[in-house]
Amino acid sequence: MTPFRAIFKDVWSRLTWPDLASTAVAAGGLMAAIFGFNGGFFSFLKYLAVLAGVYLLFQLIGWWRNRLLWSLRNRLIVAYLFIAFVPILLTVTLVFLAGRILYSQLGAYLLHEDIQQRIA
Numbered sequence: 001m002t003p004f005r006a007i008f009k010d011v012w013s014r015l016t017w018p019d020l021a022s023t024a025v026a027a028g029g030l031m032a033a034i035f036g037f038n039g040g041f042f043s044f045l046k047y048l049a050v051l052a053g054v055y056l057l058f059q060l061i062g063w064w065r066n067r068l069l070w071s072l073r074n075r076l077i078v079a080y081l082f083i084a085f086v087p088i089l090l091t092v093t094l095v096f097l098a099g100r101i102l103y104s105q106l107g108a109y110l111l112h113e114d115i116q117q118r119i120a
Contacts, residue, residue, distance in 0.1 A: 018055070019056070019059060021052075022052035022053075022055045022056055023052070023056065025045070025048050025049055025052040026049045026052040026053050026056060028045055028049065029045050029046045029047075029048060029049020029050070029052070029053075030049060032045050032046055032049075033046055033049075
């Protein structure tokens with residue numbers, strides 16, 4: 001196991017100036033959002049922080065892909081997640097949404113019947 005200092009030195013040596021700038025902007029926008037600063041500059045800083053966060057997310061995905069998916073075993077695990085877990089998640093989401101739709105239809109039917117009964 002490599003020590004933390006070696007890992008930190010490796011990560012620090014790979015950072016570029018856009019990475020550092022976007023990290024600083026994202027941190028500033030996060031602080032402005034946490035402390036609730038409002039105004040033109042802070043709103044623009046929050047907007048830039050969202051853009052910087054998207055940039056950092058893409059950088060992190062690229063780093064994660066190069067660092068984590070280095071062996072066949074890890075690739076098979078990711079493939080299993082997409083083959084097995086994602087369809088199950090989509091099926092559960094579909095059942096949940098169908099249940100909500102049916103529940104609202106039942107509520108509308110009961111309301112309609114109650115109104116018809118009161119009219120009669």
